[in-house]
Amino acid sequence: xxxxxxxxxxxxxxxxxxxxxxxxxxxxxxxxxxxxxxxxxxxxxxxxxxxxxxxxxxxxxxxxxxxxxxxxxxxxxxxxxxxxxxxxxxxxxxxxxxxxxxxxxxxxxxxxxxxxxxxxxxxxxxxxxxxxxxxxxxxxxxxxxxxxxxxxxxxxxxxxxxxxxxxxxxxxxxxxxxxxxxx
Numbered sequence: 001x002x003x004x005x006x007x008x009x010x011x012x013x014x015x016x017x018x019x020x021x022x023x024x025x026x027x028x029x030x031x032x033x034x035x036x037x038x039x040x041x042x043x044x045x046x047x048x049x050x051x052x053x054x055x056x057x058x059x060x061x062x063x064x065x066x067x068x069x070x071x072x073x074x075x076x077x078x079x080x081x082x083x084x085x086x087x088x089x090x091x092x093x094x095x096x097x098x099x100x101x102x103x104x105x106x107x108x109x110x111x112x113x114x115x116x117x118x119x120x121x122x123x124x125x126x127x128x129x130x131x132x133x134x135x136x137x138x139x140x141x142x143x144x145x146x147x148x149x150x151x152x153x154x155x156x157x158x159x160x161x162x163x164x165x166x167x168x169x170x171x172x173x174x175x176x177x178x179x180x181x182x183x
Contacts, residue, residue: 003028005155010148021183022144028151029144044140047110051099051122054109058098063105070105074098088131096123113150113159116166117173121146124177142180149179 004010004024014024029040057063058074065071078094100119103109112121125139150159150172158164159172 003032003155004148004152006152010152020141021148022141025144025148025151028148041140044143045136047112048125048136048139048143050108050110051112052126054099054102054107054118055095055122055126056098057107058100058102059094063098063101063107065105070101072101074101088127091130092123092127094123095126096120099123112146113153113172113176114161114169116161117169120170120173121177121180125180128181139180142183145183146176146180149176 004013010021010024014021026037026040029035030037033040035043059078063070063072063074074094074097077097078091080090083090096119098119099109099122103115103118109115109118110121111118125142128134129139153159153172153175158168161169
């Protein structure tokens with residue numbers, strides 16, 4: 001199976017076969033992991049549900065760590081009366097913080113692409129879905145596109161904070177979330 005290692009090769013492969021960007025990644029997952037399309041999509045749907053649950057948990061339950069460093073920051077930002085840029089952006093930041101705080105309090109999250117950046121994808125995609133009424137099926141396609149972006153980053157640079165610092169984790173997650181939203 002073709003393993004795209006750049007955005008150009010991804011697009012070339014897509015054009016040759018006359019399929020969409022997300023279908024290229026779906027083919028890759030089938031070939032590399034041996035999963036049927038239904039299994040891949042079911043796994044992504046489960047991951048999306050966990051992402052949304054992490055946001056909801058962080059905004060509705062107590063997310064205070066034993067050390068006290070994490071203390072319901074997502075809720076505080078979400079409920080703040082003054083928005084710095086816009087209410088939508090404030091909610092996006094709050095959702096990202098909420099999911100990340102669930103991670104910091106040993107809750108259930110999706111490492112997308114890493115646990116250190118676990119709030120970015122849920123915060124961005126949950127907010128985009130709310131603002132634009134995006135159906136879950138389209139979000140799942142966006143998750144496939146974001147996985148393709150992650151594959152390229154993994155091959156060309158690094159997703160790991162241990163290798164590239166926190167910016168490798170959060171920068172990769174931001175690029176992946178951006179790609180999903182643009183898709």
